[in-house]
Amino acid sequence: MSSMRGRRHDGPAMTGRAIRRVWLAKWVGGGRVLVAKTLAWMSEWVIAGRLAAVGYYRRARGWPVGAGMMRIWRGRSQTPRLLLVPQELRTADPVRADEIIAGLHVFAGRTVQAVDPFAATPPSEEWQEALSGFGWLRHLRAAATPEAGAAARQLVEAWLAAQGRDHSVGWQPQITAERLRAWLAASGLLLAGADEMFYRRFARSLWWQVRVLDAQFASLAPGADRLAVLVALVMAGLCLEGEERLLKWASQRLGEELDRQILPDGGHVSRDPGVLVGLVLDLLPLRQLFPARNVTPPAAILTAVDRMMPMIRFFRLGDGTIARFNGMGPTGIDLVTTALVYDESRGTVPGSAPHSGFERLEAGTTVVITDVGAPPPASYSTGAHAGTLSFELSTGRQLVVMNCGVPTVHRASWRKEARKTAAHSTATVADRSSARFVRRGPAEGAMLSGPHVVEVDRRDLTVTATHDGYRRRLGVQVARVMTLAEDGERLDGEDAIEGADQPYALRFHLHPTVQPVPTEQGRSVLLLLPTGEAWVFAADAGVTIEESIALAMPEGPRRTSQLVVEGRSGTTPSVRWTLRRLERPATHVPDSEPEPQLPL
Structure with a gap:
């Protein structure tokens, strides 16, 4: 590769x-x-x-x-x-207008009851920013009373x-x-x-x-x-x-x-x-x-x-949310819907974004979006994440695999963790991120180092990509191949860690509504969706279920699970895995007895 x-x-x-x-x-x-x-x-x-x-x-x-x-x-x-x-x-909510008129100011998950909120002690910096921005005036404007x-x-x-x-x-x-x-x-x-x-x-x-x-x-x-x-x-x-x-x-x-x-x-x-x-x-x-x-x-x-x-x-994924890459937080579904009302491209969805560095695989009701781009220029990298080769997957209106994203509130406290490679559905080598960031000083947050070369090859519904984010520090190169079936019922992947002998972990963060159920053989996990569907994740190595956190949720961070496949590049340089939808058994309806004929 x-x-x-x-x-x-x-x-x-x-x-x-x-x-x-x-x-x-x-x-x-x-x-x-x-x-x-x-x-x-x-x-x-x-x-x-x-x-x-x-x-x-x-x-x-x-x-x-x-x-x-x-x-x-x-x-x-x-x-x-x-x-x-x-x-x-931007859409308005008449309920919010009534709250503001009553002196109830709810911003960034915090509430302050005051006639003059500007004289009150702000409960958080995010609350003060939302109050001082006056974006909430649209609710009062929509009320028009x-x-x-x-x-x-x-x-x-x-x-x-x-x-x-x-x-x-x-x-x-x-x-x-x-x-x-x-x-x-x-x-x-x-x-x-x-x-x-x-x-x-x-x-x-x-x-x-x-x-x-x-x-x-x-x-x-x-x-x-x-x-x-x-x-x-x-x-x-x-x-x-x-x-x-x-x-x-x-x-x-x-x-x-x-x-x-x-x-x-x-x-x-x-x-x-x-x-x-x-x-x-x-x-x-x-x-x-x-x-x-x-x-x-x-x-x-x-x-x-x-x-x-x-x-x-x-x-945009099947559930209406925007994929969580490079600082994306909770999606305002109403904002996205409003913006797309004015779209004159008649719903055209490109399959590749070569300049932005992303690929989209879509078949049936399944959508896969993967990050196959190099980090942005240094001066624009203060919000970039170390998530190269990560992906998100949705089936119908249900999100299955995701990245952790960033929250709306307490962004500063979660920022460091959210930017790590481990917070993304991709390979982590030696428990380190594929990019490093400036920790302090005037350039704090800027990307210090990261993948220098990212090679991508797209053929139909197959994407092959490699990056060298670990080559200088750990002497390995990471590669990922993903193929989506034409009916969207199956996603086959292979991750390879080539080079020096290093430990690695493949992580697949699940949506909080997805319930993982381990199987006896330990190399597959049953994923139960709230829609009634069931998917199976299988790999040619052991799969464990660990705790994770979904940061980019509208209601705030939520506990969730992640599937982890561990190995060493010296003994198992590559791992093949599959996400497959289980077929629902056909419901058998017994033949009913013929109705008796009434005499004429």
Whole structure:
């Protein structure tokens, strides 16, 4: 298998020079703002003398800014008129609206009962981020009642009053961008029946948040956060009066970032499928706003959605969830469904994503998605996982084999474990991950080393792939072959660990609803599905059932099981395994006695 032909993905390992580049990218936003950053550290008043960047940074840190500083930015109205209201495509829940009106704030699995939640002690950082992002305004907007409007204005007033406190989390770039989009989308509800004083404070805050994002953009590291900030700036430029220069600059930069981050096959350069859904739901309203303002958008903004839509279908399994690769968490089924409503590709699902490094096998009701790509570039690898050659399998609407994924809450505490190779359905050698990550410093989280060469060969429903993630440290190469039967009733696989004598473990993480039942011979396990189906996992080596955890569940992490096949490359260099659906025995209906004939 070491002489396979086919596509080749090269992912350079992190050399000392590469580490310094990642460090520099996170420190100065790609090396483009070194002078501005140094001046900011030396003296904020230096930047204040250059059109008021000090006002941006003071506000971004939660410090109060006086009217004198606000007048530094000349030539623009500080209370702009709202010209357009963007569409909100994310689904709303009227029950959530009733809870918010009643003062019950439930975010990130935590609940706070308070009239002014911004004055309460946040139970977790995730809760504070969700509260400060104002994404929940869509629930009040959908309710469209006077009570909902009054509650929305009251909470916006509470946030405006809390700006003088230490609320640094609420001024993070991605949180500010989310809040700006949410306020613009809910402006119709907020301003209906509002007095002039509220309108002036609301409009002035919008103006300030635009200025803050404009200043923060240059220092952002490469990644999806840059796209989120640019989308918010373009939306503000289209919806607010007097922001023509901002609109021209931001739309041009957004087009450039989309060309840079969205690969030709529609995947994101970070290889995180979850980025696509949120980005599509943000870009679709922009495509409607540009014609309304009679402005021609960059071509990249118009075509990016068309490229990403097929990839969302590509990563979608039979149960409607998105495959858990490279930082993907719980799937918002409603968000995916909403995004696909606007898909103009008529349901086309590609079988291969060569630029993103994934393959999809589909036959009958069975879907298999496997990761056969090299790690993303170092500057985009802060969320990447060491899951090369891992796969997920679904049958019908039931997920059977999965990766652990990442949770919605307590992501920081689970991040290290979720990124390990052992948290994926693939081979782990010597109990080590196939990639290493920077543990501390400005480049913390970036991928330090990983598979340098990943070779892939796809023939019909057979995928053969190898990676060298363990070659330098352990002297072995990992290979996997998977073949899906044409009727989707059987998946045959073979894993090979070639090279030095090393212990290894093949892991197959099961969905929490799948019940494994061991058999007497010890080389097969019966898998009982809640749908009534039964599958059998069999291998030519011993199979054990161990505990695992499914992190990417909507209700939070859940205990589950994993199938483990252990061996040593010196004695058993390869293991063949099979996942096969059991045929249901035909139900025999005895012939009933003929009914007696009635006399005529």
